[in-house]
Amino acid sequence: MEYEQLKLGNQVCFPIYAASRLITRAYQPLLDQLGLTYPQYLVLLVLWETDEVSVNDISENLILNTNTVTPLLKRMETQGLINRNRSNSDERRVIISLTKKGNDLKEQAATIPQQLLEKLDVSELDLHEIIDLRDKLNRLIDAIRN
Amino acid sequence: MEYEQLKLGNQVCFPIYAASRLITRAYQPLLDQLGLTYPQYLVLLVLWETDEVSVNDISENLILNTNTVTPLLKRMETQGLINRNRSNSDERRVIISLTKKGNDLKEQAATIPQQLLEKLDVSELDLHEIIDLRDKLNRLIDAIRN
DNA sequence: GTCGATTATATCGCACACGATTTAAATATA
DNA sequence: TATATTTAAATCGTGTGCGATATAATCGAC
Numbered sequence: 001m002e003y004e005q006l007k008l009g010n011q012v013c014f015p016i017y018a019a020s021r022l023i024t025r026a027y028q029p030l031l032d033q034l035g036l037t038y039p040q041y042l043v044l045l046v047l048w049e050t051d052e053v054s055v056n057d058i059s060e061n062l063i064l065n066t067n068t069v070t071p072l073l074k075r076m077e078t079q080g081l082i083n084r085n086r087s088n089s090d091e092r093r094v095i096i097s098l099t100k101k102g103n104d105l106k107e108q109a110a111t112i113p114q115q116l117l118e119k120l121d122v123s124e125l126d127l128h129e130i131i132d133l134r135d136k137l138n139r140l141i142d143a144i145r146n
Numbered sequence: 147m148e149y150e151q152l153k154l155g156n157q158v159c160f161p162i163y164a165a166s167r168l169i170t171r172a173y174q175p176l177l178d179q180l181g182l183t184y185p186q187y188l189v190l191l192v193l194w195e196t197d198e199v200s201v202n203d204i205s206e207n208l209i210l211n212t213n214t215v216t217p218l219l220k221r222m223e224t225q226g227l228i229n230r231n232r233s234n235s236d237e238r239r240v241i242i243s244l245t246k247k248g249n250d251l252k253e254q255a256a257t258i259p260q261q262l263l264e265k266l267d268v269s270e271l272d273l274h275e276i277i278d279l280r281d282k283l284n285r286l287i288d289a290i291r292n
Numbered sequence: 293g294t295c296g297a298t299t300a301t302a303t304c305g306c307a308c309a310c311g312a313t314t315t316a317a318a319t320a321t322a
Numbered sequence: 323t324a325t326a327t328t329t330a331a332a333t334c335g336t337g338t339g340c341g342a343t344a345t346a347a348t349c350g351a352c
Binding site for chain 2: 001003005006007008010011012013014015016017018019020021022023024026027038042045046048049061062063064106107109110113114116120121122126129130131132133134136137138139140141143144145
């Protein structure tokens with residue numbers, strides 16, 4: 001029996017899964033120069049926008065579980081990128097803040113998005129399609145999260 | 147200094163990464179009923195289309211490295227879903243074939259795509275947007291792979 | 293025909309990613 | 323105010339995912 005809905009080429013999930021890994025691979029050589037992995041880079045993006053947030057804030061922003069974020073943050077602490085401190089007002093919370101090293105990386109990271117687009121050879125014309133793609137995905141994400 | 151290009155909301159990569167994980171999470175309860183993980187399900191999709199392919203064929207179809215696929219296939223062999231046999235014509239190649247159990251799962255899996263759409267509450271109208279999304283992503287994937 | 297290059301797969305080490313569970317602190321409610 | 327509930331992080335176990343490297347078979351150039 002042949003099922004059209006089971007063909008790899010008809011899946012929506014698979015292109016998202018594959019694109020995600022391909023883009024992460026494309027980022028890696030650029031991030032290597034800063035000594036970062038892609039999830040670590042995402043954590044820094046959050047902190048560069050708002051310093052001193054809780055573990056929970058980070059896991060919600062990145063849509064990751066705390067059992068993924070906790071060890072990720074511990075590795076970043078070991079690397080001297082962030083500090084982890086218990087909140088005084090609520091002893092359950094751990095507040096993440098940037099070290100000087102973590103903050104200084106921002107300048108170097110600023111060129112990464114442009115470098116990535118060049119690497120992927122995205123022209124001005126394609127950029128509209130990319131942005132449309134981003135917005136469609138964000139609507140999909142909102143829909144899934146309810 | 148504030149950099150617009152470093153804001154999480156302006157990233158293209160992040161929605162793809164987040165959507166990928168959210169969709170995998172949505173699949174998991176459905177796949178649990180078949181005792182499969184999402185990558186294992188993808189391997190079966192390939193084999194249900196074409197039985198008896200090499201490790202390399204699978205890794206190219208799924209855009210995964212062989213060092214990811216080899217242990218994945220070993221676990222599937224342990225579960226009795228597939229067989230792994232050296233090719234006679236080329237002793238370097240390992241040919242993957244479905245067992246009866248692996249083949250029989252196809253019937254049960256046939257309802258999964260529809261169940262997922264219902265779970266994500268995708269209406270007929272949204273379906274066009276989803277398909278457009280799929281096609282855009284596939285063009286992006288082709289562009290990245292050159 | 294032989295030896296260096298290429299190809300197919302496997303091994304190793306490390307970093308996610310997540311479901312299930314645990315621990316401790318804060319909050320709600322009787 | 324004592325206790326049940328909720329909330330915030332952490333811990334545990336398993337399964338990817340990938341860069342670097344190894345191994346063995348095949349191919350290619352001479």
